[in-house]
Amino acid sequence: xxxxxxxxxxxxxxxxxxxxxxxxxxxxxxxxxxxxxxxxxxxxxxxxxxxxxxxxxxxxxxxxxxxxxxxxxxxxxxxxxxxxxxxxxxxxxxxxxxxxxxxxxxxxxxxxxxxxxxxxxxxxxxxxxxxxxxxxxxxxxxxxxxxxxxxxxxxxxxxxxxxxxxxxxxxxxxxxxxxxxxxxxxxxxxxxxxxxxxxxxxxxxxxxxxxxxxxxxxxxxxxxxxxxxxxxxxxxxxxxxxxxxxxxxxxxxxxxxxxxxxxxxxxxxxxxxxxxxxxxxxxxxxxxxxxxxxxxxxxxxxxxxxxxxxxxxxxxxxxxxxxxxxxxxxxxxxxxxxxxxxxxxxxxxxxxxxxxxxxxxxxxxxxxxxxxxxxxxxxxxxxxxxxxxxxxxxxxxxxxxxxxxxxxxxxxxxxxxxxxxxxxxxxxxxxxxxxxxxxxxxxxxxxxxxxxxxx
Ligand code: URP
Ligand code: ZN
Ligand code: ZN
Numbered sequence: 001x002x003x004x005x006x007x008x009x010x011x012x013x014x015x016x017x018x019x020x021x022x023x024x025x026x027x028x029x030x031x032x033x034x035x036x037x038x039x040x041x042x043x044x045x046x047x048x049x050x051x052x053x054x055x056x057x058x059x060x061x062x063x064x065x066x067x068x069x070x071x072x073x074x075x076x077x078x079x080x081x082x083x084x085x086x087x088x089x090x091x092x093x094x095x096x097x098x099x100x101x102x103x104x105x106x107x108x109x110x111x112x113x114x115x116x117x118x119x120x121x122x123x124x125x126x127x128x129x130x131x132x133x134x135x136x137x138x139x140x141x142x143x144x145x146x147x148x149x150x151x152x153x154x155x156x157x158x159x160x161x162x163x164x165x166x167x168x169x170x171x172x173x174x175x176x177x178x179x180x181x182x183x184x185x186x187x188x189x190x191x192x193x194x195x196x197x198x199x200x201x202x203x204x205x206x207x208x209x210x211x212x213x214x215x216x217x218x219x220x221x222x223x224x225x226x227x228x229x230x231x232x233x234x235x236x237x238x239x240x241x242x243x244x245x246x247x248x249x250x251x252x253x254x255x256x257x258x259x260x261x262x263x264x265x266x267x268x269x270x271x272x273x274x275x276x277x278x279x280x281x282x283x284x285x286x287x288x289x290x291x292x293x294x295x296x297x298x299x300x301x302x303x304x305x306x307x308x309x310x311x312x313x314x315x316x317x318x319x320x321x322x323x324x325x326x327x328x329x330x331x332x333x334x335x336x337x338x339x340x341x342x343x344x345x346x347x348x349x350x351x352x353x354x355x356x357x358x359x360x361x362x363x364x365x366x367x368x369x370x371x372x373x374x375x376x377x378x379x380x381x382x383x384x385x386x387x388x389x390x391x392x393x394x395x396x397x398x399x400x401x402x403x404x405x406x407x408x409x410x411x412x413x414x415x416x417x418x419x420x421x422x423x424x425x426x427x428x429x430x431x432x433x434x435x436x437x438x439x440x441x442x443x444x445x446x447x448x449x450x451x452x453x454x455x
Contacts, residue, residue, distance in 0.1 A: 001029065001040040003430050005389065008045025010381055011052075013363035021050065023387040026429035031383060043425070045391050051362060052381050053087025053118075053388030053426060054344040055369040058239055058263060058312035061091050062111075065158070066334025067325070071317045074115035075443045076408040077340055081118055082433040082441050083406040084341030085348075085423040087388035088119045088378055088449060090312075090369075092150055097128040097159055101137050105146055109448055116446025117439075118428045119388075121375065123148040123182055126170060127160045135173045142177050145450030147374050148237065149174065150182040153221050154191065154287065161188055164228070171234035178455030180261075180373070181229075182237040185221035185246065186213055186288055195331060206281035209330040210273040210289040215243045218288045222246025226253045226260060235259035235454065237372065240314045242268045242288045244298035251307040261372050263310045264299050266346045267337055267413065272296055275413075282323045284413050285333040286314065303364065304356060309372060311347055311364045313339030317409040337413045341405050344390070345398065349419040352394050374451035387430040390423050398422040406439050 003023035010019050010031070022030040022040075061077040063070045072080065074091070081089050093108045095101055101124050112120050124141060126134055126149050138149060151162040151170055162170070167183070174181045194212035198204070203211075222238060223246060229236035230253055241247050241264045253260045267286065272293050275284040284290065302308045316336025326333030344365055351358045362380075370379025377386045398404075398421075400414040426434035433441030 001035060003043070003387070004035050004037060004040045005043045005045050005050055005391065008048050008050035008391065010050045011358045011362050012380060013359050013367045016359065021381060021389065023430040026387055028381060028383050028385050028387050031381065043391070048424070049358060049392040049394060050381065051085070051390045051392055052366040052379060053390050053428065054085050054365040055088045055090070055375065055378060056081060056086045056313050056315065056340055056343060057090045057310055057369040057373060058265070058314045059089050059091050059340055060316035060336065063092070063094055063316065065316070065336070066318065068318060068322050068334055070336060071319050071409040072315065072340070072407050074112050075117065076406070077315065078115070078117040078120065078446055079439050079441065080341040080405060080407040082426050082428065083439050085344040085390040085426050086118065086340060087426065087428050088121065088375065089340070090121045090123055090373070092123050092125050094125045094160070095127050098130060101126065101134055102140060105141060105144070112446060112448065113444065115443045117433060117441040117443055118446045119449050120446050121373070121449040121451060122146050123150050125150045125152070125160070127162065129166055129169065135169065138173055138179060139177050142179050142453045145448070147178065147451045147453045148180040148182055150184065150239070152184040154184060154186045154188045156188050168228055168232060171228060171232045171236070175232065175234040178453030180235050180237050180454065182239050183225045184239055185218060185225045187217050187220045190217045190220070204329045206276040206285055206330050206333065209285050209333065210276045213287060213289050215245060215291050215295060218243040219245035219249070223249045226250050229260060230258050237261040237263065239263050240265050240288060241299070241308070242295060243291050244295040247298055247302055247307065251302060254307070261309045262307065263312050264308050265312060265314050266339055266343050268299055269296065270346070271413070282326050282330070282333050283411060284337060285323070285326065285330065285335055286316070286337045287335045303360070308364065310369045311343060312369070313343045315340035317407065319409060320411050338407060338409050341407060342400060342414045345419050345422055348392060349421055352421040374453060375449055376452055378449065387427055389427040391425040392421060393424045394421040396422040396424065404437065
């Protein structure tokens with residue numbers, strides 16, 4: 001045995017129990033008591049919780065977007081992830097029109113091999129079927145362990161939007177090859193209509209970012225996506241769900257037995273659209289925007305009642321000077337916010353304060369993401385799985401500040417947020433990569449997670 005974590009309280013999605021964990025060659029090899037300690041590193045986790053490393057199933061690292069590139073590289077993004085208890089990130093490589101997706105994936109793999117500090121997987125964003133050849137390429141991608149593909153109903157001028165026909169073709173193909181389609185659901189035409197109107201009226205503050213994409217703009221697209229998925233009988237994963245009406249429609253479809261998965265993000269659970277009225281409102285500009293209190297309440301309720309399947313971050317930070325491009329025109333603000341280091345501590349703090357259970361947090365941030373996306377070695381503290389382990393001190397108080405984060409961005413929407421409890425150690429396949437506020441990992445340690453398809 002290389003590592004023994006003893007005296008801790010282990011959290012699974014369904015149980016909380018005292019036991020020790022033994023790790024050999026990066027795998028969990030035993031869970032029990034009184035393991036022989038000779039030659040092993042022994043960690044005493046007394047009075048602490050022992051949790052699976054989180055999976056952030058939604059990040060945009062070094063992504064060209066909004067006239068710039070998102071601020072975290074694969075190095076700094078995965079470093080920050082490790083310091084927030086995340087041991088696997090899913091990135092979204094973005095296909096430029098005309099590009100082959102296998103080339104894109106190979107390019108990203110080459111970067112991650114050098115830079116990634118924790119394990120990584122890809123959902124590939126498809127913007128163009130290249131006359132149909134991408135549908136064939138998807139099959140090869142699945143064989144290589146990329147089993148999910150994202151498309152956007154929005155971002156027309158960025159060249160990222162797909163039409164309904166393309167979306168339908170992707171759903172049909174995904175079903176045939178055991179893959180999943182992830183969808184960004186907002187209605188592009190309504191957004192354009194609203195923006196045109198607000199610009200004419202000189203309404204250019206970040207508040208109008210929200211008003212150009214309010215609840216019903218997201219709800220229409222959620223319902224449309226669900227409608228297509230239901231009728232084509234294809235699985236569908238709705239990313240960054242933020243509105244009540246769309247959420248309820250998706251949950252209804254799930255209840256009818258359709259394979260619909262719903263992700264939401266901590267920013268929608270913490271902030272409402274009121275942030276866009278703040279002096280620094282532009283820093284909160286992301287799409288979909290934060291919604292009203294009713295939507296936020298509905299999201300928390302769905303977390304408690306099982307309607308929401310996963311929490312992920314949509315981590316896509318930009319520097320202050322880039323957010324400032326939209327000081328006088330919200331349409332010029334690059335869309336996206338930071339979150340990779342905050343998701344697990346934020347959700348665990350909610351559990352520590354009694355809002356939800358720790359078991360629920362593990363289910364949403366670890367186990368479900370692994371199951372839904374075919375990460376067979378990840379997602380729970382089980383014998384045979386990777387030793388991706390977080391030790392959490394429920395008594396440690398922590399206030400988030402850009403100064404104690406490990407990303408490359410220069411501000412955070414989470415500034416000043418007080419958390420009750422905080423991760424104190426993160427192990428990635430048995431290797432200690434974070435301890436007490438310090439990153440201890442190394443670029444190049446992270447490995448590609450080859451996922452299994454759904455067939
Ligand atoms: O504002 C966001 N969410 N930026 C990242 C791209 C996306 O839509 O997921
Ligand atoms: Zn999106
Ligand atoms: Zn995203």
